[in-house]
Amino acid sequence: MLLRIKVVLFSLVALLSVGFSQSLMNAFGIGSPASNFDAASMGTSPMSLLPSFQEGVSISNPVTWSQLHYTYLTGTYGGQQSEIQSGLMKNGRTYLQQIQLIIPIKKKYAFGLSIGPNTNRLYSIVGVENLVDDGIYGDSLTVRKSVSGYGGITSLKPSVAFPLTSLESMAITIDYLFGSSRGITSISIDGTNYIQKEQDIYSGTMMKLFFHSKRLKYKDYGMGFYLSLKNALKPLSVNRISHQPFEDNNESGNHDGSYYSDFPDLSLIPDAIQSNSIGEIDPFEIQVGLDVNIRPRLHILSEGSHWYDRGDNGHTVSVLNDKIVSLDQISLGLALFSRRLPRQILNQFHYRGGFFAKQYTLYHKGKRIDEKGFSFGFGVKFGVTDNQIDFGFSISQRDGLDVNGELIQQFSVGISLGDIWFIKRRER
Amino acid sequence: MLPDNIIFKDADLYLKCDTTINSFKVFAYPFKDSISINDIDLFSVEQMDTTALEFIGATSSTVDSLLILNVRDFVNYIYLNQLTHYELQLSSSTGNDPFSTLTFINAGPFKPYIIMRYVATN
Numbered sequence: 001m002l003l004r005i006k007v008v009l010f011s012l013v014a015l016l017s018v019g020f021s022q023s024l025m026n027a028f029g030i031g032s033p034a035s036n037f038d039a040a041s042m043g044t045s046p047m048s049l050l051p052s053f054q055e056g057v058s059i060s061n062p063v064t065w066s067q068l069h070y071t072y073l074t075g076t077y078g079g080q081q082s083e084i085q086s087g088l089m090k091n092g093r094t095y096l097q098q099i100q101l102i103i104p105i106k107k108k109y110a111f112g113l114s115i116g117p118n119t120n121r122l123y124s125i126v127g128v129e130n131l132v133d134d135g136i137y138g139d140s141l142t143v144r145k146s147v148s149g150y151g152g153i154t155s156l157k158p159s160v161a162f163p164l165t166s167l168e169s170m171a172i173t174i175d176y177l178f179g180s181s182r183g184i185t186s187i188s189i190d191g192t193n194y195i196q197k198e199q200d201i202y203s204g205t206m207m208k209l210f211f212h213s214k215r216l217k218y219k220d221y222g223m224g225f226y227l228s229l230k231n232a233l234k235p236l237s238v239n240r241i242s243h244q245p246f247e248d249n250n251e252s253g254n255h256d257g258s259y260y261s262d263f264p265d266l267s268l269i270p271d272a273i274q275s276n277s278i279g280e281i282d283p284f285e286i287q288v289g290l291d292v293n294i295r296p297r298l299h300i301l302s303e304g305s306h307w308y309d310r311g312d313n314g315h316t317v318s319v320l321n322d323k324i325v326s327l328d329q330i331s332l333g334l335a336l337f338s339r340r341l342p343r344q345i346l347n348q349f350h351y352r353g354g355f356f357a358k359q360y361t362l363y364h365k366g367k368r369i370d371e372k373g374f375s376f377g378f379g380v381k382f383g384v385t386d387n388q389i390d391f392g393f394s395i396s397q398r399d400g401l402d403v404n405g406e407l408i409q410q411f412s413v414g415i416s417l418g419d420i421w422f423i424k425r426r427e428r
Numbered sequence: 429m430l431p432d433n434i435i436f437k438d439a440d441l442y443l444k445c446d447t448t449i450n451s452f453k454v455f456a457y458p459f460k461d462s463i464s465i466n467d468i469d470l471f472s473v474e475q476m477d478t479t480a481l482e483f484i485g486a487t488s489s490t491v492d493s494l495l496i497l498n499v500r501d502f503v504n505y506i507y508l509n510q511l512t513h514y515e516l517q518l519s520s521s522t523g524n525d526p527f528s529t530l531t532f533i534n535a536g537p538f539k540p541y542i543i544m545r546y547v548a549t550n
Contacts, residue, residue, distance in 0.1 A: 194547045247437075
C-alpha cells in the first residue's frame, strides 16, 4: 500500500520557559563545578586552599597536612536550602559532603584519602503550560514540559605531601571521578504524560598540584603563599543510555504495566540506545591564596581562583543545552585559632568568617551569573588527640539566571577524630 | 528519517471510499507473512500477527468520504522494529449489513495517506 505520510512534530524545546526550578545551576553541563568544602573551610568565606581547620592546616589542602599533630578521620555533613522569588519557592536537601583520612608522617610528609560527591545534578525544572494549535489536525493541545535529574559524580582522592625545601612543600592529588545520574523528561499533552529516561555514566581522572611557601615576609607578619593547579589526566567523559519514551497511562512515572497500561508494551521495546562520549569536560583550575598572620592566632586569609572548561561539547549533556564554561572566585576571610594548650574554654574555639564573590559564565548564552555572600563558623577542640567539631554557615545571593534573586543558605558540620599513627610514643 | 527516541501520539490512516452506508465497522490487522498481490482471492484471510496488537481501528462512519483508522500503535511498533511485515489487511465486521457495499479508492489523487504526530523529548 502506497502511503503518503504527513508528520506533525512537536518542537517542544521552545516550551521549556522556566516556570519553576530547583537548583537550576545543577542542570547546566554536568552540574555546578563548585567544590565540596569541609566545615572549617566553609566558615572562612568559603575557601579550600588556605588554613582554616587549625593554625597552618586546611583539611582540603594536602600540602598543609604535615603540620597536623595527629592522624585524623574526618566526616563532613552538609545541607543547602535555596529560596526563589523571596521565599515563595523553597527547596532544600542534606547530604554527606566527604569522608577523609589524613595521616601526617614525621612532620614532613602526609598521606590522605577522601571520598565524597564532586558534582551534583539534582534539578527539577517545570515549564509553563502552553496551548499549541495544530493546523493539520485542526485541534489545540495543552502542553507542558518538565525535566528533572538526580545523581552526580563521586570523587575518590588519594593525596601525598612532601617537602621541597625547608620553606617550601608540595602535594599531589589524583582525583578519580566516577558515578552516574538519571535524567527524566516528561511532556504532558492534554493530561497524558510522555516520559523519557536516560542515564549518564561518568568517568575521568584529574590531577591537582599544591604548593606552599613560607618564604614570604612582610615586616613582622608571617605569611604563607599557597598555589594549586588542576588539570585533567583523562578528561571527564559522559556515556549516555537512552531508554525508549513511553506513554505513562497508569501515571506511575515508570515504564511498567501490562498491555493495557503504559504504551508501548514493556516487552515490545528495543534495547536502550547507548551513546559513548556524548560530552567531555576538560577543566583547568588555578587557585592562589595568601595567609597573613597579623597577630598571634589571628590570620587574614585571601584567596582567588579561576576555573574553566576546555571541553567542546559538555553542553550537549545538559537538558538546557548549555554549560558553565568558567568560574571565577575571590574571597577574604578572618580566622582566630584556638590556643595550642587552652586554659579557658573560649580559647578552645576557632572563630571564622569571611566574604566571597563568584562569577559563572555560560557557554552558549555567554551570560554571567553572579553570586555574592558571606560565611561564618567556629570549631572546638576536645580530647587529648585534638578531636574537633566544626560548624560552617554560608549565605549568598545568586543573580543572572532566568530566576533572579535566589537566596542560598548552606551549613556544614564536620567531626574530626584524632589518633596517634606514625608518631613515636614516649617510653614510660 | 525519523529521529531516535520518539513516541507517536497520533497516527491516522485515511482511506478514500465510496459508500452510501451510514453505519459500519472495518477492522485492520497486520500480517504474519507477506503475500503476493496477484494471489489474493476476494475473500481470502491471512493469518494475523498478534505479536503487538490483534487488530487496529474500528470505525463507524466516514468524514468527507474518508475512512479514518487509528494506526498509532501499529506505526509505533513498526518504528520500534517489533513487526516483521508492514502490510495491513482490512476486514468487515460481522455486524455490518451483508448486502451493502463499501468501495475503497486507490487511484489518482485518492491515495491512502497517514497523518502522524510524534513527541520528541530532546
